[in-house]
Amino acid sequence: MPEAKFKCLRCGHEYTGSYTPGTPQELTCPKCRSNSVRRLPEKKPAQKD
Amino acid sequence: MMDVGRHPNITLYSYSEVDALTGFVGNFHITIRRKARYVVESECTACNDCVEVCPVVVPDEYQQGFSSRKAIYIPFPQAVPSAYVLNMEECLGNNPIACGKCAEACEKKCIDYDMQDELINIEVGVVIVATGMEVYDPTELDEFGYTRHENVVTSMEFERLICAGGPTEGHFLRPTDRETPKTIGFIQCVGSRSENRGNPYCSNICCMNTVKDTLLLRDHYPDIEAKVFYIDIRAFGKGFEDLYKRSREGGVKYIRGIPGEIEENPETKNLLLTVENTTTGQLEKHELQMVVLSLGLVPRHDGDLLKRFLTLSNTVDGFLMECHPKLKPVDAPTRGVFFAGCVEAPKDIKDSVTQAGAAAARASILLNAGKVKVEAITSRIIEEKCNYCGICARVCPYHAIMEPDRKAKKAPVVIQAACAGCGTCAAECPQDAIEMRHYRDEQYLAQIEALMAERPHEHIVTFACNWCSYPGGDDAGTARLQYPTSCRLIRTMCSGRVDEDFVMHAFRLGAPIVLVSGCHFSDCHYIDAVQWTQKRVERMWNKLERLGIRPERLQLDWISAADGQKFARVMRELEEMLKTVTMEEIKHTMEVLSNGKAEKKATAAKKAKVKKKTPTKKAKVE
Incomplete structure (x- = not known):
């Protein structure tokens, strides 16, 4: 399974976890147990000209 | 089974599978694949002549592989109808030159090698799902040495060994030396109540099954010394405690502790169990001649197909989820579908029979x-607004909306009997072309306006679903749990009903924090509607960020009906967050959202981003 960065919108904790693309999952912050966890967009490497 | 086979109002399709199942309550269309038996059922007299001449010998699944059967066989002794089945994969071939002995031996000429699977279409009003369960495969638990040590057997294998109709005709023999063992151990909770391997849930039946087995052994073989290794014995139910007492009084030793390892003596084939007795705190070793693994129950491996056919969902343990655990325990979330037996949860015969009776009664009502009475909270398409995009049909958890016809400009149609009123379609419709009866957008917007009428900056607007989060709040109240008074609840049937417009309207009117809360994914009362909630909230976080509003101000939480503790905790945490939201921030949000241009700009920016990702045809050609 691919990994992504997640950020808890309650406590601000950022962590890396796996996810299944295309399938919503119940996300829980490992620090504060909130479900307000947002998958952060992947940063693409800058393209060379 | 005999009664079912003979009943004038019951048509029994044996050796058949459901190929397709569509429709809704009162109008289910089922395609049944009646598999080819290669034996004409109506003519076969079960004389056994074909079996006697069949040269193919394979392990008998019914006898757990302890004995063999032929390629032509009756699956189990009381099978209805009592007719043979020819397994073509095991048969030497349907070419009579290769074998054809059964066809030669059959006086009634019942063998038909050219028989084909038959597809039968039937229409039914209701469906009762009673597909049962499977038993846990203990091979992954290497410490018990199942398959490595011959004298370690499962509870299913034990049943066959002690059964009068079994391979040993009821003489209980251990597999290695065909002698009756003098000592036997039962290990409980194999595949159950384990977080790491197996399943975390209790399988309900294993304790009493073992108690029954020990009593059976005591009755037939009083000299056998039996020991039961357990975590704790769960003997609830009528008469069960008495049985347990009888077993203990009969001399069966109950040792609290699960063996960590089973070693085999290579000469005697006896088994040495190492176990920590948690009652005494001592590490003990027990030498036994035979060990029975008391297996837990697991959902059927082919359950996904059934779920797809009937738009069902499952609980976290994999068993099918009922409509409501207390109020509708035999109803599926899909109207007109009922459950009986272990398909819904592990249960014993008594509970299965009770549930089957209830399911039959519910179905007969x-x-x-x-005719079907439906709740008056179904959705309605406003045809004038519809642009035939078909999103509603795709998101409906019940498949209750028929796809629109864009070319013919035909709006989607809601099957009122199938609609459960979750409101996901209304929340997802980009044209606001769906109205939920009695839960209209205007009603929600009016509620939000009423909440925000006074001191809006002090209130947390909370959308709570009818089935879990709202009762979760009730639970917090009845348990007298303290939580801040800033919470203002708006009840929705499902969190899937929470439209983006509702959230934005709350922010527009000055709400510092908005909480969307619903059932846990595995508890969703509208199959998978809660997944659309999550997707929508993620979209809203992105939008808020584009508008320069902190996405943290929109919160999401899954709160179950019994989790008042969590409800109170979330409210306390949000109260702390509320203090971090400044008046300037709230005013800025109100300005941004009141200015339709900013919102449109954000939407346009999103569209441009999507367009940039997908190159045009021209660009591709270049």
């Missing part, structure tokens, strides 16, 4: 009425 619908059938006898001849």
Whole structure:
């Protein structure tokens, strides 16, 4: 399974976890147990000209 | 089974599978694949002549592989109808030159090698799902040495060994030396109540099954010394405690502790169990001649197909989820579908029979009425607004919306009997072309306006679903749990009903924090509607960020009906967050959202981003 960065919108904790693309999952912050966890967009490497 | 086979109102399709199942309550269309038996059922007299001449010998699944059967066989002794089945994969070939002995031996000429699977279409009003369960495969638990040590057997294998109709005709023999063992151990909770391997849930039946087995052994073989290794014995139910007492009084030793390892003596084939007795705190070793693994129950491996056919969902343990655990325990979330037996959860025979009776009664209520009463909270398409995008049909958890016809400009149609009123379609419709009866957008917007009428900056607007989060709040109240008074609840049937417009309207009117809360994914009362909630909230976080509003101000939480503790905790945490939201921030949000241009700009920016990702045809050609 691919990994992504997640950020808890309650406590601000950022962590890396796996996810299944295309399938919503119940996300829980490992620090504060909130479900307000947002998958952060992947940063693409800058393209060379 | 005999009664079912003979009943004038029951058509029994044995050796058959459901190929397709569509429709809704009162109008289910089922395609049944009646598999080819290669034996004409109506002519076969079960004389056994074909079996005697069949040269193919394979392990008998019914006898757990302890004995063999032929390629032509009756699956189990009381099978209805009592007719043979020819397994073509095991048969030497349907070419009579290769074998054809059964066809030669059959006087009635019942063998038909050219028989084909038959597809039968039937229409039914209701469906009762009673597909049962499977038993846990203990091979992954290497410490017990199942398959490595011959004298370690499963509870299913034990049943066959002690059964009068079993391979040993009821003489209980251990597999290695065909002698009756003098000592036997039962290990409980194999595949159950384990977080790491197996399943975390209790399988309900294993304790009493073992108690029954020990009593059976005591009755037939009083000299056998039996020991039961357990975590704790769960003997609830009528008469069960008495049985347990009888077993203990009969001399069966109950040792609290699960063996960590089973070693085999290579000469005697006896088994040495190492176990920590948690009652005494001592590490003990027990030498036994035979060990029975008391297996837990697991959902059927082919359950996904059934779920797809009937738009069902499952609980976290994999068993099918009922409509409501207390109020509708035999109803599926899909109207007109009922559960009986272990398909819903592990249960014993008594509970299965009780549930089957309830399911039959529930089904007969619908059938006898001849019409279906639906809740008056179904959705309605506003045709003038519809642009035929079909999103509503795709998101409906019940497949209750028929796809629109864009070319013919035909709006989607809501099947009122199938709609459960979750409101996901209304929340997802980009044109606001769906109205939920009695839960209209205007009603929600009016509620939000009423909440925000006074001191809006002090209130947390909370959308709570009818089935879990709202009762979660009730639970917090009845348990007298303290939580801040800033919470203002708006009840929705499902969190899937929470439209983006509702959230934005709350922010527009000055709400510092908005909480969307619903059932846990595995508890969703509208199959998978809660997944659309999550997707929508993620979209809203992105939008808020584009508008320069902190996405943290929109919160999401899954709170179950019994989790008042969590409800109170979330409210306390949000109260702390509320203090971090400044008046300037709230005013800025109100300005941004009141200015339709900013919102449109954000939407346009999103569209441009999507367009940039997908190159045009021209660009591709270049």
